[in-house]
Amino acid sequence: MNVFESQAQAQNVDKDRRQYILSFVSYISGTVILLYGLPHLMSGNVALASLLLGTSLTFLLTVAYYHRTGDIDLACKIEAVLVVGFVLALIYHGGHENTALYWIFPFPVILFGLLGVRNALIGNTLVLLAIAVMLFTPDWIHAEYRPEETTRFFASLVIMVIAAGINDFFRERSHHKMSALQLSREQQANTDPLTRLPNRRFIDASLEPRLNQTPDEFLPLGVVMCDIDHFKQLNDQFGHQAGDDVLKEVARLFRKTLRRQDVACRTGGEEFLIFLPRTELTDVHIVAEKVRAKLANTVFPIRGTPHRVTASFGTAVCHSSGELSATVEYADEQLYNAKKAGRNRVV
Incomplete structure (x- = not known):
């Protein structure tokens, strides 16, 4: 953007x-x-x-x-x-x-x-x-x-x-x-330094204004909220450096798995937002499930020990440029439902 x-x-x-x-x-x-x-x-x-x-x-x-x-x-x-x-x-x-x-x-x-x-x-x-x-x-x-x-x-x-x-x-x-x-300055300000993914500022400063200006390029806009399961336990058990390495690998997996037009952002510690332009809810579920399965089947070597990481996903679709914030909130609610239902799933 x-x-x-x-x-x-x-x-x-x-x-x-x-x-x-x-x-x-x-x-x-x-x-x-x-x-x-x-x-x-x-x-x-x-x-x-x-x-x-x-x-x-x-x-x-x-x-x-x-x-x-x-x-x-x-x-x-x-x-x-x-x-x-x-x-x-x-x-x-x-x-x-x-x-x-x-x-x-x-x-x-x-x-x-x-x-x-x-x-x-x-x-x-x-x-x-x-x-x-x-x-x-x-x-x-x-x-x-x-x-x-x-x-x-x-x-x-x-x-x-x-x-x-x-x-x-x-x-x-x-x-x-x-x-x-x-x-270069804008990219640095809008990029998470650890994962090299766009950050929260990118959403507010670039994505949302662009969505308001040219909605036809984005709508319907699929929104996926992703949260790595039991990430705090991983940090407590293996240390923050291991947690950072996992975050970087997850970001690399997003870049490899998502479509070219999709945008993955890191919005918090282990939280990510994925935006899927011109995607209806059925296809949003398909893309999110593809990412979930790829992540669940990936082996992360942590301190020389194979370790599997899973994530939970909440999905929603934005149909109007003025609904982005509400759609993100709904995707967050769906994420909570996915965790409540046992984690490692798409809701």
Whole structure:
């Protein structure tokens, strides 16, 4: 669960960053381009006015699409294509008195913001190749740039792309390291140090909030309360180290026996809670019985002497995200009934 939460948190941060860049390009850049396009429309420069006004309009339509659908990935891809198209069209046309090259420098940074390091490197490389062809085969374009102007501009643009790529690469790397550090701290706080199973804090801090947020992933949620039989006697007879060794072996048995989607937690000295997502009561009994039988048939070498350990199990099923606490309490009552009925059984 913690892995999912950490990934979700990182994705939310990245989504916010891309949303701000998308809004900046659409609203700020779109408005600036619009303000430059209107005078050209009034002066009769239809080609340049159409390029500027059309770009401004498509920027605004893209951000409107995002606000309507919430699809940040597609909106950023559309915006990136529009930026590239605008850059190449502006270089081809030349802009007002061949000043187009002054407006090109922001585009590498914008692509990195919209697409991420890998996709932006590919996109920027392709755009650089297209620009090189346009600038160094001047007969192919409408604009007329001076040779010394094009060479210096292109060299500066390459440096800009490299610098922006290095900056975003290490920004992403730093972000991933911080996310991994946060995940490690959360795992340590939510993990029982002896058995390496999730602890009570995991249930309160991770499982229950996740159940409330996405109940369809869990419900019906099988709940199994497990308690090792006569554990105090084992501790008194063989010592606490032997008891700790048994707990670790029981945890290892849980990991081997339970299904991949199931979660076993240590909630007390010899008490465990097992959660079985999307499992009805009949199957909860089957899983619990499988664990009980496996444990009862396992030989624990304690101080060189073979020893068998059994456990009692109480079962219940949670059908609503608001019923988890009540379901755990009922499973605990069932556990008491299992012990009262003679232990080493599933109720």
